[in-house]
Amino acid sequence: MSEYKKPSSEKAFGENFAQIKPLMNDTQAFYESSRCLFCFDAPCVDACPTGIDIPLFIRQISTGSNDGAAKTIYDSNWFGHSCGQVCPTEVLCEGACVYNNQDVTPIDIGRLQAYATDKVIQGKKNLFLVGKPNGKKVAIIGAGPAGISCACELRTYGYEVDVYEAKSKPSGLTVYGVAPYKITNKAALDEMAYLQKQFDFHIHYNSPITSEKDLKKLEKNYKAIFIGIGLGA
Numbered sequence: 001m002s003e004y005k006k007p008s009s010e011k012a013f014g015e016n017f018a019q020i021k022p023l024m025n026d027t028q029a030f031y032e033s034s035r036c037l038f039c040f041d042a043p044c045v046d047a048c049p050t051g052i053d054i055p056l057f058i059r060q061i062s063t064g065s066n067d068g069a070a071k072t073i074y075d076s077n078w079f080g081h082s083c084g085q086v087c088p089t090e091v092l093c094e095g096a097c098v099y100n101n102q103d104v105t106p107i108d109i110g111r112l113q114a115y116a117t118d119k120v121i122q123g124k125k126n127l128f129l130v131g132k133p134n135g136k137k138v139a140i141i142g143a144g145p146a147g148i149s150c151a152c153e154l155r156t157y158g159y160e161v162d163v164y165e166a167k168s169k170p171s172g173l174t175v176y177g178v179a180p181y182k183i184t185n186k187a188a189l190d191e192m193a194y195l196q197k198q199f200d201f202h203i204h205y206n207s208p209i210t211s212e213k214d215l216k217k218l219e220k221n222y223k224a225i226f227i228g229i230g231l232g233a
């Protein structure tokens, strides 16, 4: 057995932590999306914890409507790109794909999802509308997936949103807890920046809420408080 050596250069790091689900190119995405049977009862959707309309977004990719595909994904999951890369799809949507019953490789749903969402993120496509201001402010504690999803949702209804994050970066678990061979910090932060630019919510970094006094202050200044501090907090 060869001796383990800790990676000491960017090159060695890249070789050891190459993406387990690399992004597809256009040809791969077209080929893979064309294989989907567009099942009427789509067991892949039932197996998706966020209920994304998988056959629809795959059909949208195969017919050249990538923006539509990304919108379909984000309509159900504000972290569509991160989840496409990080989710254990082999036991979720891909594990339920009907192709498994025929001993045929299931549709590569996670990578198709990452493909469609990466295109709109890198292309800075505006897909969402902020709701008409309703004059109400909400505080969110935690800039992880739960807090940011809540912020996006509230902005579509016209709430003003301030997010209070204890750390110096957003995205919570996606940045601080997921192995880089699943998703790079850049990819996670790009999706975060994409959402923040369109929804225009404010994030206060290095701002932990740690005392009753802090909470009372939020209660005084906001209509509601959402606590999204993660299971590890």
Ligand code: SF4
Pocket (backbone or CB within 6 Å): 035, 036, 037, 038, 039, 042, 043, 044, 045, 054, 055, 096, 097, 098, 099, 107, 109
């Ligand atoms: S189960 Fe498989 S083939 Fe059927 S819609 Fe879902 S991804 Fe496509």
